[in-house]
Amino acid sequence: MQVGVMKQTKLTIADIARKGGVSKATVSRVLNNRPYVEKATRNKVLAIIEETGFVPHHSATSLAGGKTNILGLLVPSLANPYSLTVIQGVAEKVAGKNLDLMLYTTGLSEKNQKKFLERLSKNAVDGLIVLLPRESTNFESELFSSDLPLVLIDHRSINADLPSIAVTNEKGGFDATEYLISLGHTKIGFIAGLLAFGCSVERLDGYKKGLEKYNLPFCEEYVVEGDFTEASGYRGAKELMLLPTPPTALFCSNDDMAIGAMQALEEMGKRIPGDVSIIGFDDSPRASLAFPRLTTIRQPLYQMGESAANLVVDLINGKSVAKKCIVLKTELIVRDSCAELSKVKK
């Protein structure tokens, strides 16, 4: 088709073999740094490779070798800082190894999940990290039936045998609640994330446990369900603050909702933390930028990505992994958005 100077025809291992006066097998041995090649031969072949700039064809290598050297990373969305930080952790860890990173965004739709599942389960990737907080039984069972090395992140697995990275969501919920109680609060509103997500339920459980420990009543009407978005935090806060006896503190199941809640309170003329204390969850970058700076429960997102990458790489390499389920610790980060109740009593 193309007129003009002919681009050098694509080099193959056969070309290298010919130039070197050796067989394809020998070139392959050199490429893969295998034994049984005489030093002189090896050097000769290496020189030719260097000189010609030969690079093995990725698909051919994968097909013949039975592995792709590709790690799949499945995330629901790129729009939240949560996914992004995890991705960073994975990418960083993967960079050193001889692995490429394939990014799939499912958008939470079942259809997309299915589509991606096809791609991965049979081939295409050597291993997979799935960041999929939503409970999704059929999804998981399909995954499990495949024998692809697979690590779930923050997915309250039905099957405890699946390798996974989790965080102490319940303890985080408990800690946040206990902290607010320690400041003297007894009327604590809770803006949950989508309760279809395992993490949301766990945080809610932690909240309940916290109340229980200090003999505070669990009040159904103090709990509203959001969807992790700022807007839902805003709505949730308004709803809670319009109760006959509104809470004096709000615990939001992530930072975005907390920031939405802060906006709602501001609009309602409530001072933070003067009138109402707010605590979030995640410690996303926004938390420390908010005004006032947001007290929150940190999830080690970056580290979750790293751990997942390490684990899946071990699984790929067939290493026996000691702990298939890794639970990372959440941590209370105290900033400026919570205050003692006594100080705010009118």
Added chain:
Amino acid sequence: MQVGVMKQTKLTIADIARKGGVSKATVSRVLNNRPYVEKATRNKVLAIIEETGFVPHHSATSLAGGKTNILGLLVPSLANPYSLTVIQGVAEKVAGKNLDLMLYTTGLSEKNQKKFLERLSKNAVDGLIVLLPRESTNFESELFSSDLPLVLIDHRSINADLPSIAVTNEKGGFDATEYLISLGHTKIGFIAGLLAFGCSVERLDGYKKGLEKYNLPFCEEYVVEGDFTEASGYRGAKELMLLPTPPTALFCSNDDMAIGAMQALEEMGKRIPGDVSIIGFDDSPRASLAFPRLTTIRQPLYQMGESAANLVVDLINGKSVAKKCIVLKTELIVRDSCAELSKVKK
């Protein structure tokens, strides 16, 4: 190795052919939705595929078909909101098409660039989007010599023939400067990004043009070079404010540096915008969260990603593209971090 129930041996097209009593060729035609298959035959094959859950082997398809259906996306780092937003735009556009997204992070090191170059240039991906603001002559020439569909983002290309997505960096720099001048500022400090980056130079040029238009002197000591990090903005601001006649306004070449500068000013007891006006560049998510909310020059990062994806897909499909170099517009976003000079005169 594995004891127990034998996992179904990996299905191949040959298995499907056998079950259907047809040839591999026919199955392939069905899979690829090609003509010359009788309706009855097609349905029979489709039924078997459905029933067995057969999925073609990706590497085999790529090898035989000569295309990978993978789009490569090369970014220097995931740590800045800049890259992330572009990635979102690309990912979103790609999701609809039958393309997978391979993410490479080079970390700005020449060595990594080289490494990735090998992967991509010969095979591995069908097309590539490169987000590589650094000037890098040899890098670019290598890219150019390859015949891979390729789109550069925000890379002041030496070779104008390369398909690229750019923004009006110079105009953005000019607009920011003009805006500050319109507020009465005449002593305007400039914290540049790394001047090895094309965009940094262009913004600096815009700054100079702005001064020139209003007959203000360009003062060498009012310009410091940062590296796009918050820390460098902090340092740059301190340096500028300690000058004998410090500027009354700071133009920072990105938002992160602007936020660093705000911190420095706060520490020095300067009020923003009361004592010093600050304007950034990017309109990253942080800009609107900062206190005071940061006035800035918006880059349409998401749209840049989208445009790049569209362009590279067209190139892959061999469509004749009308405009190989797309320049997107920057936009002044006025918020709260700049004020009129007259009002702040002591």
Added chain:
DNA sequence: GAACCTTCTGTAACCGGTTTCATACTAACC
């Protein structure tokens, strides 16, 4: 009814590597 076109299908070559196996060569040992 011969020549020709179209549709449908299968055979076999091919994509560019890896790997098994056979063989040649060298060194070692008794």
Added chain:
DNA sequence: GGTTAGTATGAAACCGGTTACAGAAGGTTC
């Protein structure tokens, strides 16, 4: 010197698809 072991190498099969080509069947055209 004959057996043995280990290193070095190449021929050919193989990975799982796609596709060029050939041939069969059916329908037109003259």
